[in-house]
Amino acid sequence: MASKPLDYENINENVKNCAYAVRGELFLRASQLEREGKKIIFTNVGNPHQMGQKPLTFPRQVLALCQAPFLMENAHVGIMFPDDAIARAKHYLAMTSGGVGAYTDSRGLPGIRKEVAQFIEIRDGYPSNPDLIFLTDGATKGIMQTLGTIIRNKNDGIVVPVPQYPLYSATISLSGGTFIPYYLEESANWGLDIDHIRQSILDARQKGITVRAMVIINPGNPTGQCLSYANIKELIEFCYQENLVVLADEVYQQNIYQDERPFISAKKVLMDMGLPYSKDVQLFSFHTVSKGFWGECGQRAGYFEMTNIPPKIVDEIYKVASISLSPNVPGQVLLGLMVNPPKPGDISYAQFISESKGILESMRRRAHVITDGFNSCQNVQCNFTEGAMYSFPQLKLPPKAIEAAKEAGKAPDVFYCLNLLDATGISTVPGSGFGQKEGVFHLRTTILPAEEDISEVMASFKKFNDDFMAKYEA
């Protein structure tokens, strides 16, 4: 044999070209240190339960009963489960044909898609069609399938805000398309400048790229800003003019830490705008159980809703979904619970509200502690986390630090984050993983370390940072 049938040289180039920094060099190094016995504070991924956030009780009771329906035939079930959890488990099991171990429709259970549609209708004040809602194994899978449907080849471009969640750059690479960045303005609290976006698109078109779609991440990841109504409207109008599909990543819609700017969905703004927008602008909206006060990342459940997508394309998306048969069914049930939580009057209502409020209020406090903590550090400047679950401080690295990074063969922010990890055990993601302007450096951390630990984590960060800055400014 000349060479192996499968060599690094002969695998799919798109696989090689994609990069995913959230689980990249820093994460691998942190995992290595953990195996060696070092205590690591993982703030690289928005993984709330890993950081000590407790799952909500009611949904987990329902999931336990759905997994073991025979418990409901046990005379003692009432000692361990409240009646409304039992009723809800029966409600979901009745939607399945064979319980959570049977495949469902590849779009997800019709009954749960109906609950999602009702949730959207109440949230936005506009009708939602369950047949245009597909349940997925996490929002990620829906985003990957959508991009895989749109992108034909490297001449198809997708416009993405930078800094961005690297799912987008990775998936665009994997699908063989072209990533078109539009830079958010850090000095304007990560706002966006339409003229700037228009210029990015013009540049791409001059290179022969067909610009197909634009991603909006609201609340922003990693940047944490919440878009205003006016901003979303302007973006939709722009997509209408430029003939772009809108991909609205709204997975952090529950994570809002200020009252001035509540979450508003792209769907609602689009419908408010009326004709021609409400009939012509094509929109995919994504949501998940992994974020918010649920934080159920490991269960892998999400959905996407399609607006103004032609039925023939919906059919094609259904066909491709059917190859994987169905999203995981326990996750579908959990999604149903998220969009249809206990109501006033239900036995479990008070506990559910107390648990969920407790989590959100604690996150709100942590958003402040972390922003303030970063802003108290030497050469660090940080916008307030209005939403989502990340802080994205800018690091003003001294020239000597940049020089030292170069000698170590690392990007300056990677160098900083590796030093931070070694010194403190805090595992972050360098800003270069999300994209940043030339010569400007950041890191992303979650706001998820437990509230009782957070002052200590920030103190440990400050000590490292201030020593680092002092060392390289000397």
Place this chain on the structure above:
Amino acid sequence: MASKPLDYENINENVKNCAYAVRGELFLRASQLEREGKKIIFTNVGNPHQMGQKPLTFPRQVLALCQAPFLMENAHVGIMFPDDAIARAKHYLAMTSGGVGAYTDSRGLPGIRKEVAQFIEIRDGYPSNPDLIFLTDGATKGIMQTLGTIIRNKNDGIVVPVPQYPLYSATISLSGGTFIPYYLEESANWGLDIDHIRQSILDARQKGITVRAMVIINPGNPTGQCLSYANIKELIEFCYQENLVVLADEVYQQNIYQDERPFISAKKVLMDMGLPYSKDVQLFSFHTVSKGFWGECGQRAGYFEMTNIPPKIVDEIYKVASISLSPNVPGQVLLGLMVNPPKPGDISYAQFISESKGILESMRRRAHVITDGFNSCQNVQCNFTEGAMYSFPQLKLPPKAIEAAKEAGKAPDVFYCLNLLDATGISTVPGSGFGQKEGVFHLRTTILPAEEDISEVMASFKKFNDDFMAKYEA
């Protein structure tokens, strides 16, 4: 706007080109009839729980406790759960960082991958490395990722047995590669002829195709045959000579209905063969919780093991897996339970054995009833289902039936299956969805209808078939 940004004409061609018959025209028609109130017997997908197969008790107890760990703090837990289920739930929860709601390593929990490796070692008698085992949301996802890694463009070909499970043709289309069929010999109980395969490969190479990999489905889907040791050895030797990666789809390894030919893994045969094969032949092996006596399709859990794959490629596969963060964690736990079931001496052992034996023995009886039933029908001929969960009878359609199909604008087997569905409510998949020789027709049905119903289902089938054949032979 000239046209919509997303029109049927401008989506990814690979999406349009792929076909997936298991959930195709017949399934959609059956779903429609069900909504209209007709009783449908779904035998189109191997979905055991939908057909009444009960989930095994012990694993579901463990899953319930993993979802609701607070139950273990309840003084009454012992009334509802045996001690070994409680111990096992603690065992798996201790492997997670934050329970089943936290993301895991993107390859799956290291502790569970270790249990999978031990299972493989005991099964095959050779070492298995947990770092070369990746857990996935069902075997399907692993197969799709593997093909997506191998295939670069339409000049890369994958050799697939025909009739085949259409996951392969669909995924090869979606990845933009070329499907190279090799026909199984129905008259030799779906055996394979190496000279015939060699010819298929030669033909493909003459068209400029680089033949990259060969799929082996054992036990066969839809054809139900179990490969002999000699057959597998011959295939591996062939792949060595022809420089092909081996993809061994072994998801039906528990479903064996005769004693003469037990399941033997491709990994075991490869290791038995010794050098140079054992170091040079590259192998991906796939397994799942969806089949066997578990039948846990809806939970979406599976794994693949890599043999002789260069570390740099393993790293790339890890990177791409990391974009989706992690497989669903309850499914990972279930997979752990499948590879490490209750042992003699455990409290739950007797019940576990009784349940699993009951299911397998019933399937074995049904395999006979269904084969005999088909062979008693006019113009129907059927090989015995040695393994897997399907029957794939040949339909000798009269020329007038073929004519009638043509007039109805349908393929002859689709015409037959649509008529069968309308007359009896039995939902099958036409043989054309799996591939068959020109002018030869089949259908696929599962052997999963409940044992108490199966005689009636077969009688209903026979009545329809014999009337159909009589009508078109008149």
